[in-house]
Amino acid sequence: MTIPITYYLVLSAIVFLTGLVGVLIRRNIIAILLSVELMLNATNINFVAFSEHLRDLGGQVFVFFALTVAAAEVAVGLAIIIALHRAKDTIDVEQFTLLKW
Amino acid sequence: MDYLLFGYFAGVIALTAVFVVAFRNPVYSALSLLIMFFHVAGLYVTLHAEFLAAVQIIVYAGAILVLYLFVIMLLNLKTDDRYHSQWRAAAVVGGALLIEFLVLLAGSLSAPPAAVPRVDIETGDNTLAIGETLFSTYLFPFEVASLILLVAMIGAIVLAKREVPETPAS
Numbered sequence: 001m002t003i004p005i006t007y008y009l010v011l012s013a014i015v016f017l018t019g020l021v022g023v024l025i026r027r028n029i030i031a032i033l034l035s036v037e038l039m040l041n042a043t044n045i046n047f048v049a050f051s052e053h054l055r056d057l058g059g060q061v062f063v064f065f066a067l068t069v070a071a072a073e074v075a076v077g078l079a080i081i082i083a084l085h086r087a088k089d090t091i092d093v094e095q096f097t098l099l100k101w
Numbered sequence: 102m103d104y105l106l107f108g109y110f111a112g113v114i115a116l117t118a119v120f121v122v123a124f125r126n127p128v129y130s131a132l133s134l135l136i137m138f139f140h141v142a143g144l145y146v147t148l149h150a151e152f153l154a155a156v157q158i159i160v161y162a163g164a165i166l167v168l169y170l171f172v173i174m175l176l177n178l179k180t181d182d183r184y185h186s187q188w189r190a191a192a193v194v195g196g197a198l199l200i201e202f203l204v205l206l207a208g209s210l211s212a213p214p215a216a217v218p219r220v221d222i223e224t225g226d227n228t229l230a231i232g233e234t235l236f237s238t239y240l241f242p243f244e245v246a247s248l249i250l251l252v253a254m255i256g257a258i259v260l261a262k263r264e265v266p267e268t269p270a271s
Contacts, residue, residue, distance in 0.1 A: 003107050006206060011111045013202040015118045017195055022122035024191030030127045030173055034134055037165070038118055041141055044157075052148045057234045060150050064235065067160050068246040072253030074165045078172045079260035085176050086263075 008049035016042035029084070029091045033077050040070050103147070110144045113137070127173045131166060138162045152228040 015038055022035030044063045051059025085091050113136065120133035138161045145154040235243055 003103055007107060007111070010202075010206060011114060013199075013206070014115050017199055017202075018115075018118040018122055020198065021191050021195045024194065025188045026122065028127060028178070030169065030176075030178070031122075031130055034121055034127070034130050034169065037134060037161075038121060038137075041137070041161075045141065045144065048145055048148050048150050048153060051150065057230055058238075060153055060231055061235055061239050063150075063153055064156070064231070065239075065242060065246055067156060068249060071160060071165060072249050074168055075253045075257040076260065078168055079257040081172060082175070082261045091176065091178065 005049055005053045008045060012042045012046045012049070015039075015045070027092050027094060029081050029093055032093070033074070033081075036073070037070065040066060106147050107144070110140045110147070113140045114144070127178055128170070131169050131173060134169075135162055135166050138166065150227060152231050 019035040019038030019042065022038065023032050026032050026035065044066055047059040047063045047066070051057060051063075081091055084096065088095060117133045117137040117140070121130045121137070124130045124133060138157060142154040142157040142162075145151070145157060
């Protein structure tokens with residue numbers, strides 16, 4: 001009695017959509033990065049579910065690489081946030097309009 | 102029993118994912134994300150990916166989230182965060198993607214299960230199997246991943262470094 005892969009896909013879709021909406025509607029940069037983490041986790045759930053479904057370990061190895069990229073993204077992203085906060089004393093994305101024309 | 106476990110983990114994951122976006126205080130968002138990471142690790146265990154479950158807790162809950170909480174408290178954010186004025190665009194994009202997912206999933210509900218022979222999951226140690234795959238088939242991507250981590254470390258240090266004040270020429 002195994003769970004059909006459709007259930008995992010639905011769960012992953014829900015989490016991914018939540019992260020996507022979070023990226024679009026939040027104004028706090030840290031909340032936006034947290035939403036990006038949500039989307040990465042949704043893809044990881046998909047990878048592991050398909051790895052189990054197709055009996056192939058490649059999916060789990062790719063989750064490993066996704067984790068590496070997530071760690072790198074967090075380190076660089078938070079460093080950028082600290083630099084931005086130091087420059088403008090806020091982390092509201094609507095305050096950063098330097099590249100807007 | 103399988104369905105019970107999956108229902109519990111999936112319910113908590115979906116609920117905390119919504120909480121991450123809905124809470125206005127970033128500390129609450131980060132703590133919701135912590136609960137979600139633990140339940141994703143539980144989901145990995147039910148999917149016979151024990152090594153990834155352990156790595157998920159160690160790296161995500163132990164390192165990444167601590168880094169988030171550290172930065173949140175370092176910046177000492179006020180909690181008057183309002184939602185972005187782009188929420189209409191978010192609703193349109195999210196709705197369209199949701200419909201697309203539903204259509205795709207409705208078509209795949211009747212798909213037969215794949216009859217691929219089991220390779221090496223469950224023949225024993227999950228960690229052993231992942232290690233053998235990682236260091237044979239995926240050896241080059243593994244080395245590239247280490248390079249990514251090195252570049253990220255240098256980049257983070259350079260970006261977050263405080264500008265050194267001009268030392269007075271003595």
